[in-house]
Amino acid sequence: MKKLINGIKNLVIGLLTTGKHLGRHAITIQYPTQKWEMPERSRGIVVLLSDKETGELNCTTCLLCEKACPSSAIKIVYEKDEKGKRHLKDFIVDHGLCCFCGLCEEACNFSAIKLATKYEFSTYTKDDLLWHTNKLQEVGRDVPYEKVERKKPEAKPAAPQPTTATPSKPIAEKQSAKTGEAISPAEPEKNPELGEGAKPQEDK
């Protein structure tokens, strides 16, 4: 009997607690018709950013993002001219591999790649998740961003570890990209003709 009374009492308490929410509006939204406004930092699909005035890609083919990507989702196809300067041929992001970590955005010193606040990119086939330069650029056209010119000395690792040849390479290239002079990055292991698809990282 005592148990029964106790049970009824608790039932009433429970109903009162839940009853407080009866008159309130729902916190869910009707997705395809109503859409959530994504916060500005939200990390969605990877896009390439273009210069606001010229409409050209900001990318300087420095390959830093490709090196930073933990899931090898970025593949940059480039060609080297006779001076050793790289020219972008194709920038491929495999959204099927990408884990939306944002490390590529952090690695880029030229505000050229960004994780936009867009999230609707489902497709019927896996192949459609492979985005090439054109699509990455088109989707990225209306993405707002601030161009940050990072100063060169900051890019240099100031950590106590001995710097090796690897981090100094991109810096040399950055200088070449900024000043317009063609400093040969001198990469003996890579042949300019074999530039297409040649992965800069040793093993992944």
Added chain:
Amino acid sequence: MTASKALRTEEFLVNMGPHHPSTHGVCRFLLTMDGEVVIKAVPYIGYLHRALEKICENRTYPQCLPVLDRFEYCTSMSCEYAFCLAVEKLAGIQAPERAEYLRIIMVELNRIASHLIWFGTTALDLGAITPFLYGFREREDILDLFEMTCGQRLTYNYIRIGGVSRDIPSQFIPKAKEFIDKFPSKIDDYVKLLNENPIWVVRNRNVGILPPELALSYGVSGPVLRGSGVKFDLRKDDPYSIYDRFEFDIPTGKYGDCYDRYLVRMAEMLQSTRIVKQALEQLPEGDIKAKVSPQFKPPKGEVYSRIENSRGEMGIYIQSPGDSKKPLRVKMRGGSYNHLQVMPEIVKGGKIADLVAVMASMDIIMPEVDR
């Protein structure tokens, strides 16, 4: 004599899982049953094995962080934090003051979010649906805070070696304060719903009793250990980072049953709100990240660093060869593994329905067990 001949009884085997709604992941129990009573339970694991440790060994240190997010996705922040603390210990990097505070705010908020998932799903396993909805509603507020800071709701990739990736946006502090202020009243709601609910009490009181000696011998940690009455919390007993600057209590249970574990977790959420509140008040200005090169190579050596995760001791062991950007060996230790191992001992002799209650109260998350 004749009756026993007519009614032959024997034990039988039941496979519970791999896809059972109450296993919270993919885990199989091979149960030897006598009617409804469990005589023996053997957990079979490995369904979610993704070789995370091996993946880490093939990534540079900064690239490991997104992998760590997937180690235990309910408290990704803590996992990143544990890894970063280990690397910082190894390389002697000191994160700036503001970063330390930001990390603790995030980790503690994440602990609340994780306990809220536990609260919701446990109640769901035991037949109450309302707490699930309430728990997830509050968790949503925390995830909003995370999303505005780092851009993701589950795999944050926010904490970095030597700091955090970005500073908090300007709306963060008011929103976090608002959450911290209203959250204790929400806990009151939860407690009202469940604490004396007859079904909840009957399903949890005196079910799955874990004596402290057994808990210690199996290496159980976290809220499960504290539910058994052992006052052990790494935040107090082996303080890392700046936890010694905050005032908070360590709630413990008395009997070590499912109900005590429930009470401990509810109390822990309140303690976490206290920590976040103090951290928000003391938050200094300044840098958020020490300079660490993406190609950075820690010196040769090995390190084990541990933190108090929402599921117990989360430890990271790293062996660095000294001349490589990649670790030679990474070992991740999560609390759930030990909790799963101790389960056969405590479900023995109970009903099969109690197994569900025990599994839920242990807060086992399978990706952490299988890695």
